Amino acid sequence: MKSYYYNIALFAFVGNFLQNLESVMYSLPDTAKVVESCPRSQNEWMERSRIKNCSSSTHPNISYHCVLNEWGNASVEVCAASRVLLYGSCAEYNFGAKRIQSSSIRRCSSSNPPCPKVYNSSQAYMYQTCYHVIASNISHNTSKSESHSSSGLCTAEVAVISISIIILAIIITTTVCIVLKRKLCLSFKRQLDECQTPCMDNNKDTHSNKQLIK
Template sequence: MDSTGKVRIMSMIISFAFFKAGNAMSCETSLITSIPIKRCPRNELEWNTRAALLNCSSINQTCVKPDKFEYHCILNENVTGLVEVCAPSKHVFEQKCLHFHTGGKLIQESIINCSSGPITCPKAYRSTEAYKYQSCYDSVNENRIENDRCGQRIGLDKSKSCDNNEIVMIATGIIVFTVVALVLLCVFIKYYRKRRRRNRRNSGNVEPTKTDQYLLDTTHV
């Protein structure tokens, strides 16, 4: 075999090895360990503290060796929140944030990039180093804080816009209230006028209609 052939074979072996390392393994037990959380660790100390608390390696599973079943804190499936989960680690070869796919029961790249922010992620990193790239969590945290603010004090902070659905609901409520108030006002006015005419008729002091007035005028001529 010539040198060119050897180079090609070596390239194929290396590519296959990277492909296997990059692809996360699906694990049924990971789904059981998935827990929603408001905030992920911000540094290595916090990450290791949470990892020790969950103790993923002690969980009974048949997917990987115990020391390869590791703690993660990543985006949820809809990238609207955060989850802590025990899962086989993976290598990421794109500048993407990670999320836990409940259907596949595995960790995979999300649609959110980690190539922006104070600390950008490299083109290759391990899933257990996600805490280093806080920009992955920032968008979720900002949305949660804004939604909480809108839910508690809608319209107080003019620099922040509430969720569109909340605005539509509020506007609809105002319109319905206004319409109901106008209908009740019309009913009250109509009832008041009817009652006033009845009282005058009963007292014998009924104002003549235009036709009666015309007949009276022609009689006196």
């Protein structure tokens, strides 16, 4: 029974040790951050490395990296251990595995300049073809956003014009109705006055005749 608990404790210790070892060997996951673009030269790489300050980590073999994500549609800055990349693949950071690895969907062996069959991940900036797809996606999204903004502006302008026309039509219609109503009232009053005048004259004549008869 004691050996059973001993084995469980041993496995737990080994598992925890391997997990910590993997973290030391591969990357510092908390430093992984999606960025708009990666450095395009060694000088820019060094400058971004200084800002990221991966050297302040107590973990050995950790250095600055800016590579693709595992889907190849975004750039990721991360403090990670350098890896040897094989098969002329671009470098990528796998968030699940928490490490730099060879991309299975992006190749740079036919780029200009082409990457060698084997190279270090810290040289990823030398092969800009790996990042071209991301750059084109950003450009496309920016154009799409601008197009939507312009479309939204046009829609707003049309709405304002339409509302203005409706308000103007209501004002004109109301004014016309008021004017017509006044004209009709004046005409009706005039006719009423014309009708009342003969009636009053007839009443006067009738009254005079009655007096004469008396």
